[in-house]
Amino acid sequence: MSEFWLKVEKTLNHHGSQALRAARAGWWNVTRTPAQRPVIIVGCSRAGTTLVYKTFSESQVLGSLNRETHDFWVGMHPLANKNWDTHGLDAADASAADRDYVSRYFYRWTGQSRFVDKNNQNGLCVPYLHALFPDAHFVFIKRSPGDNLNSLIEGWGKPDEFATWSQRLPEKVAVENGRYTQWCFFLADGWRDYVNAPVEEVCAFQYNAINQAILDARAAIPARQWSEVLYEDLVRDPVGGFKRLFGEAGLPFDAAMQTHCENVLDTPYNAFSEIRLDKWKDGRNRDRVERVLPKVAAVARAMGYAL
Numbered sequence: 001m002s003e004f005w006l007k008v009e010k011t012l013n014h015h016g017s018q019a020l021r022a023a024r025a026g027w028w029n030v031t032r033t034p035a036q037r038p039v040i041i042v043g044c045s046r047a048g049t050t051l052v053y054k055t056f057s058e059s060q061v062l063g064s065l066n067r068e069t070h071d072f073w074v075g076m077h078p079l080a081n082k083n084w085d086t087h088g089l090d091a092a093d094a095s096a097a098d099r100d101y102v103s104r105y106f107y108r109w110t111g112q113s114r115f116v117d118k119n120n121q122n123g124l125c126v127p128y129l130h131a132l133f134p135d136a137h138f139v140f141i142k143r144s145p146g147d148n149l150n151s152l153i154e155g156w157g158k159p160d161e162f163a164t165w166s167q168r169l170p171e172k173v174a175v176e177n178g179r180y181t182q183w184c185f186f187l188a189d190g191w192r193d194y195v196n197a198p199v200e201e202v203c204a205f206q207y208n209a210i211n212q213a214i215l216d217a218r219a220a221i222p223a224r225q226w227s228e229v230l231y232e233d234l235v236r237d238p239v240g241g242f243k244r245l246f247g248e249a250g251l252p253f254d255a256a257m258q259t260h261c262e263n264v265l266d267t268p269y270n271a272f273s274e275i276r277l278d279k280w281k282d283g284r285n286r287d288r289v290e291r292v293l294p295k296v297a298a299v300a301r302a303m304g305y306a307l
Helices: 001-029 050-054 070-076 096-110 124-130 145-156 199-216 231-236 238-248 257-262 286-302
Strands: 039-043 116-118 135-142 225-231
Touching: 001 096, 039 050, 039 124, 039 199, 039 225, 050 116, 050 124, 050 135, 050 231, 050 238, 070 096, 124 135, 135 286, 145 199, 145 286, 225 231, 225 238, 231 238, 238 257, 238 286
Parallel strands: 039 116, 039 135, 135 225
Antiparallel strands: none
């Protein structure tokens, strides 16, 4: 096909997609149907949440944007409104207007009333998300502290990917003696105490903060609406792990999904290197990780890891 006709096809597809989204938005304005049983993926950044999100996005009965939704959520509740203290949201932040806005947005883009969502900050917002959608199903991805801390440290070296939201941060960031000048991943209460800290201490703080927030929120969620999985178990047996998670979320796990899961580790989503366990032990950050492992031991034990 010539370049001209490729451009024509692209233009027609673009306008067709716009028209379809407009039609869905109009239909939602008539029906005003709230989203039903959304699936919310939570966990620390670099814990394997993208792997889980992308796999759930393969389901034919879930709507998915197939992208991070940080800008969408923070647009509803700007960080400045909380004095840039945290990305966290509580049940008191939820409203009927928020519920309608979210429901309309996902229906407009996906055409489905049930959706799956994931972003770096969801783990700090479980009470808020549960207040918005009391029937939501949460999937908590846990990763061993050594590998998760190692990946967080590596991520801090990629601000173009993980710090794009922090351009307007009102504090000077000089992590690792000024090596890192943009704050990565998410803000949790107390982050200002770490703007001049070694990067491994920042990562230990983030690992503790978000996982503890999820553990604290878990008690308020009905057991049937909550799933947990160790990232390591998904690596060892992706078919078995995802089959269980899909079943707990009330989603079909058919032959096509099984085939997808059989091959899901062959093309890693956003991985910095090959998928394998205990990578940190022979990596360049081993000394840094070992230095802060005691700081995360309590939270890791509460998540099911023996250190």
